[in-house]
Amino acid sequence: MAPLSIQAPDDGTVLGQLPTDDAASIDAKVKAAARAMAGWVDAGPMRRAEVLLQIAADTKAALPELAEKLSKEQGKTRKEALMELDRYIGPFIQYAGLATAVGGRHHQLGGGVAGHVERGPVGVTAAIVPWNFPASLFGSKLAPALAAGCGFLIKPAETTPLITLRLAEIAQVHLPEGLLDVVIGGPDVGELLVEHPGVARVAFTGSTAVGRRIAARAGQGLKRVSLELGGCDPFVLLAGADTGAAARALMGTRFYNAGQVCVAPKRLIVQDAVADEMIDLLTTRINRVVPGPSLAPESTMGPLHTERGRAVLEEQIADAVDAGAELVGGGRPDGERTGRGWFVRPALLLDPPQGARVRTEETFGPVLSVVRVRDEDEAIAVANETPYGLGASVWSADRQRAWDVARRIPAGYTWINALGRVYDELPFGGVRASGMGREHGVEALESYLEDRTFIYPAASH
Template sequence: MNLVEQSSQTDRGLVLGGLSNFLIDGQWREPISGSAHEAINPANGEHLGNLGEATAAEVDAAVGAARRALDTPAWGQMLPNERARLLWAIADGIEANAAELSRLETLDQGQPLRVSAGMSVAGAAEHFRYFAGWCTKLDGRVPSVSRRDAMLYTQRVPVGVCGLITPWNFPLLIAAWKLAPALATGNTVVLKPAEQTSLTTLRLAEIMEEAGLPQGVLNVVTGAGATGRLITEHSGIDKVSFTGSTAVGREIVRASSGNLKRLSLELGGKAASIVCEDADLDKIIAKNIANVTNNSGQVCGALSRFYVHESIADEFIARAQEQLGSISVGNGLDEGIQMGPLNSFEHMERVDEMVQSALREGASAVLGGSRMGGDFAAGSFYPPTLLTGVTEQMAVARDEIFGPVMPIMTYTDEDEVIARVNDSEYGLSASVWTENLARGHRLAARISAGAVRVNTVSGLDPAAPWGGMRASGWGREMGAEALEAYTEVKATWIGLD
């Protein structure tokens, strides 16, 4: 299978023919079942292709191939510097196909080309390069043991076969940030992308094959939740890394108990933005707006509850309304578009219901507040929305929105706002805005979250650990911490007498 060869360029965009194949043991196989999920362009509802639903037999075959590949000379005995060169070649392949990957991501997911090219594709390449550098640095230790008759050394060894399950919001980027550390540490993989957005993952698998990845090291199957469950319950999977909802994360914890497989779970978030009374609104409004509208708010770490000091709340709201209202919305393939559609009509309806619920409970929509019609009706577009009069009892302040919505609340002092921010089941990220450095450190230390950002909303980087506390998940992805998630520590004793 080659997605480029299967596709044709028409005035309706990229159209993929047939049913997507699965990559199993180095071969592209036609799905056994005729069951399929449609790939839909969320900007206009047009059909892009059909994605097969993997059966238990196909998941078994993928797991078996990954298990065999662990011990093959081509992979199991590959030298660290050779593995590093392979990952670097994959990054080169991503960049060589950047224009195609960016367009495919925009068609399938909806994000504007500036996001798919500048964040998704560029970020995917950088993750492979970053972890290529770690291949030659996976060192163990020689602990000072209290014995004269023996010495001890440790090694970091692969966990084994990893089941990687990726979400629909950043399909290419998140696939890369799971694949790169898994492969850098010598594991093999069964990868299942979200059924809504599988196209760039399939193309990435082709690129990785072209770069020289040995047969069976990467296996890709598509499908919905039933396919994911086959992976999480499979006794041949040693580790699962999942990014998605907290509800599904809880199901995975239960499913993993059979063989006590290792888990990494990057789940929901409800990131708070604390705007202090001394915040420089000239600097911070644009950054907050950019975060809310990035990928139409479909970001786990997106700011989705705003605590603004009461002394500056009116000015903050007025400026936010002006800047949020100037965001250009449309098909992500069009020039100058800052925000595309939500990924599906189903998700759009969920976002709208949360907003309508808040309005029924007393909130006011200063901007937006209902789905976009007219020229936008064919797609799943939702406008940038600014809500005031929000309370913590409302779903928009309590639950993950995953849409371009700014719920505004006010506060009076530090102790109050910290208590309110930490009164959440989530603990993924937060931002603090202040011109007082001491206050910034003080508030950051008191916020219970995996990542706190002071005077910035950026923070994702291959070198920076990413993950949450409580219902936001287990473990960390990216950075040196990701190496721990994909390795076991093996201790070897050597007798000396």
């Protein structure tokens, strides 16, 4: 296979070239992970917890180097890179604490019979993560898998393998040889990894279309699968809500990472009484955003990750404008600093009609659709017009009203009058076309464990 070339979104500079994996190298890596699991399980939960804390400490010590590498390769600002790396480190601390809490149980069943349940690792895990958060999505899968005793193979997106390789190097120092490895390549390589008979667990984050293919291929081997997929998340703002706080929440989520966030709000569904005020607040704020090279101190938003990603976003915006939406902001920034990369300016799309692509498709870039509604029933109808169900936000001065509306919007993760942060302590994932299974929380650890039940005469044990 031809080597993989990795380019900087800022200006197209080649950051590196890597050989790609094939069926033979994947087979060798899966078998090595399976062999290494025996010693990792025998080491015991306390030792596994200690190793997780060592990985966290060593990663934290390397933050300046890692932030620069992540920023260059992905395109996010240094500040955003540091925030993401903090999210990578967090799960190692969290699951170090949970590793020692994994245990079986024993039952006296009566009639001289007893039962015993043992919990152990499900097996070698294959994780596939996208380019928008290559570090944090790696950590949220790796840490619970290691805590459970699993071997682990990570396939990063073909455009962001360098940060993954460096993070894996830091972790591998503390792990049995072969337990953790990186698989390099595109979709064909990912399919080989998922289909390998030695892989027992598949953890995927990415688009809904690819997730369906992953699920189908994993299903042939009856593998355990989790899918964290796309979304077209609604942000419902009802009359009387704190518009200033809501505007700050939207700016901190929708336009974070240049809008390339699966669980960020894509559609502001706003009651007529506060629509104009909210649009004014957001317009003022997006005009303050400074697109620029990811490591430039003055930049507050980096480029989109790929040329194709920018083209798709521009097609979605053009479709909405052609259908009658009003564009506020947007376009490509002028200037030498942004001329060679995939830069765009943040934008609002006001009143895109039903049928416009932005009403039902995931928009992966810094554009927010604004849909005015008369009342909460219409707001709920608009919120539910997509097939997705990843995240949702509801803002209202009436707390009970907000809860009532939130419960009528199917979503795996819902914020009520709260900033759209994802917390490691809580399970995260979608419903409907946004996936199945959960990451984070004790629920993620459970997904890497297998129960085995033993029945025996009570006196013999």
